[in-house]
Amino acid sequence: MKRDRLRVLGNEQIGAYFLVRLERGVLDAGVPGQFFMLQAPGRVLPRPMSVCLAPPGELAFLIDPIGPGTRVLCALEPGEAIHVLGPLGNGFRLDVERPLLVGGGIGIAPLPFVSERLGSPPALLGFRSEWHAEAAALVPNAEVVIEPTYVTEAMPTGHDVLACGPEPMLEAVRALAPDAQLAWEAPMACGYGACYGCAVEIGGELKRLCVEGPVLVAA
Amino acid sequence: MLLLNGSGCLDALVAPDVARALDVFVTKTITPQPRGGNAPVRIAETGHGMLNAIGLANPGRDHFLQTLARLQEVVQIPIWVSVGGFSAEQYAETCHLLDGRDEVASIELNLSCPNVDEAPESAAEIVAACRSATDLPLYAKLSPATWDLAETARAVEAAGADGLSLVNTIRGLSLDERTLRPTLERGSGGYSGPALKPIALAAVYACARGTTLPIVGMGGVYSGRDALELIAAGASAVALGTVLFADPDAPTRIRAELGVELDARGFESADDARGVAQRADVHANVR
Numbered sequence: 193m194k195r196d197r198l199r200v201l202g203n204e205q206i207g208a209y210f211l212v213r214l215e216r217g218v219l220d221a222g223v224p225g226q227f228f229m230l231q232a233p234g235r236v237l238p239r240p241m242s243v244c245l246a247p248p249g250e251l252a253f254l255i256d257p258i259g260p261g262t263r264v265l266c267a268l269e270p271g272e273a274i275h276v277l278g279p280l281g282n283g284f285r286l287d288v289e290r291p292l293l294v295g296g297g298i299g300i301a302p303l304p305f306v307s308e309r310l311g312s313p314p315a316l317l318g319f320r321s322e323w324h325a326e327a328a329a330l331v332p333n334a335e336v337v338i339e340p341t342y343v344t345e346a347m348p349t350g351h352d353v354l355a356c357g358p359e360p361m362l363e364a365v366r367a368l369a370p371d372a373q374l375a376w377e378a379p380m381a382c383g384y385g386a387c388y389g390c391a392v393e394i395g396g397e398l399k400r401l402c403v404e405g406p407v408l409v410a411a
Numbered sequence: 412m413l414l415l416n417g418s419g420c421l422d423a424l425v426a427p428d429v430a431r432a433l434d435v436f437v438t439k440t441i442t443p444q445p446r447g448g449n450a451p452v453r454i455a456e457t458g459h460g461m462l463n464a465i466g467l468a469n470p471g472r473d474h475f476l477q478t479l480a481r482l483q484e485v486v487q488i489p490i491w492v493s494v495g496g497f498s499a500e501q502y503a504e505t506c507h508l509l510d511g512r513d514e515v516a517s518i519e520l521n522l523s524c525p526n527v528d529e530a531p532e533s534a535a536e537i538v539a540a541c542r543s544a545t546d547l548p549l550y551a552k553l554s555p556a557t558w559d560l561a562e563t564a565r566a567v568e569a570a571g572a573d574g575l576s577l578v579n580t581i582r583g584l585s586l587d588e589r590t591l592r593p594t595l596e597r598g599s600g601g602y603s604g605p606a607l608k609p610i611a612l613a614a615v616y617a618c619a620r621g622t623t624l625p626i627v628g629m630g631g632v633y634s635g636r637d638a639l640e641l642i643a644a645g646a647s648a649v650a651l652g653t654v655l656f657a658d659p660d661a662p663t664r665i666r667a668e669l670g671v672e673l674d675a676r677g678f679e680s681a682d683d684a685r686g687v688a689q690r691a692d693v694h695a696n697v698r
Contacts, residue, residue: 193426193428193429193659195660235456236456236457236459236460236461236604237461237657238656260456261456275658277659378451379453379454379455380454381456381463381656382655382657384425384429384659385422386420386421386425386426386429386659387463387656388439388468389453389463390451390453391448391451391453392451397447398447398451403425
């Protein structure tokens, strides 16, 4: 488990979201679906973010400024530096034959990295507005739907689904694709199994998402 | 000066390197039966700290006792077992089962979890029951939410406690900024982090004056300076809690910072600085 202070290389607004690019430092990029804890300057706790892109020497995170921590992260400027811990948790299994990437809203964050590793497989992305959908440009070979259309209305069958998005979307994807790999989200204080804050029900028991997930196989 | 983790703030089996950077590993509170804990949402950040309502999630004492030898192999440092329960009898039963286990250096009695219903007995009654169940050192972990904490400390001392752990979290509430409903599913939770430090300092200060028991000070320690202040107030050891969530490297960093702080004030050791806040005749020299 490595932690390093990483310099901000760039911060670009893409529609409603921000792509924050950091120097990679001594950290490994990990596998798609794994996450990092990003120090949010001035806040008590860091924030968990899945890696969006990992070009050589860099780690990039797609962030939605929805709360006090994410707003600080989205306001980072080049030259500033933050502490980053990771990679953490379990990512997507990439040994799949007919991958289909499914994402909803800020849940598309890990999919550009997945897409790169899988050679740009087909993707299906859902957003609440055209403005939010601008981030679809980060995922090659993507079909985009905008609310009131949902991804599950456009989802073809017969694929190995790798999905990330809001909980109702993941539940709906699971109903259509019982073997899907789903990346879940939960409030987390630490990201490494210490706080027990990110408990989710897995197999009828409350378990730590940071240890067991965040990617879980459906069923 | 011993550096510990606060109970429930570190899983040594998942993060052994963090545990090994401490002098003592304190387990998550063990209850007689397994507990899944409270329904999510369980944590919330606030402006100056965080709330948690984990609810003593733990695998239960039978499972814990089976895994204790492996825990010792992994951490390679002394283990204090945090014991919880819902009656004095339950606390005492667990203490009895731990008695004679070589892996256990001390027992910390969690007498103050703000996130579960409390045992009906007083802290002193629970300590007395545990005292007759084990020869292991007993530390009483107390809540700061008491009108006269020093009085409680004297009562647990008289009941046979060997030390105090001060302080546990204090009950707090946060509301969702949009819905104005409690952020945590349980409603309130235990408040920790930087905002807890002055409360911890007051508790340590009062109990160091009111008892002769050694004190593990904890509450909002984020830096070596924070640790030094707890020592100055009377603590003989310091535990790290919320800071471990934000910075798993905190044990090494805070130990180094404490060394610099002691040196800058002309103290030869942490023992040399202990309780100086209590003493009119000692003035720290700032070099």
